[in-house]
Amino acid sequence: MKNINEIINKKFDKRFDISAELQEKLLNISIPFSKKSDSWRYWLVAASILLLLSFHLVNFGKEDQQNEDEIVEVYNENWNNQL
């Protein structure tokens, strides 16, 4: 009787690793459901746009400043000439 009680109260404490084959199968199951993480593509596009924009703004500012300087120079020259 003692033996029977021992058998009944036996604990299933051993844990088995899944085989590499099963692991592969489980990963393959997810493929039709999954999508590649593509957030990096959005970041790349956003960064490129920002870069282009900043170049454009810098050049645009420079050109304006240059034009302004030229106008002031011409005005000063004319003023000097008039004097």
Added chain:
Amino acid sequence: MTDLVTPLMNNEEWAYRQFVKEYGKRIYNICFYILHDPSEAEDTTQEVFISVFQSIHSFRGDALFSTWIHRLTLNKCNEKLRFINRKKRKGDMVLIEKQVDLASQDTSPEGLLIKNEEIALLFDAIRSLSENQHIAYTLHNMQEMSYAEIAENMNISVSAVESLIFRAKQNLKKYLIEKLNTDD
């Protein structure tokens, strides 16, 4: 444990990999100890994973994610047990023959486990139980879950779990006394 629900719902590939890593072994071991057959356990584990991926959008967060996974696993195991028991009742012995073959597989951990005579005898006895007794007793003996957790995972009350395990032990005792007396 990382929150995998949202990334799984968003079909993020890394979340699937993480999910397989975190739950693969646990689900396989539950299936193995309930079904007593490594190849059936592998098939059922795959079925559980397919179910998870198909129905992750229906997870509403009423229970813990792990509880939801365990419920899916136990449902699949229950279906499989019913199928096996129906086959046995019909006299189809294919699954039982498969069990005997396992004893010769020294190299596999499952084979070694089944080589253990007491475990083999206990597995035989467990297979004579009703599906609910079989599952409740196995989860209890796996020491993975408390009575409350078993109740939550089987979607029954704690007192029902206690009663199932108590009756399972009585039935196992009866089966083993009969079996051991016959063998002597």
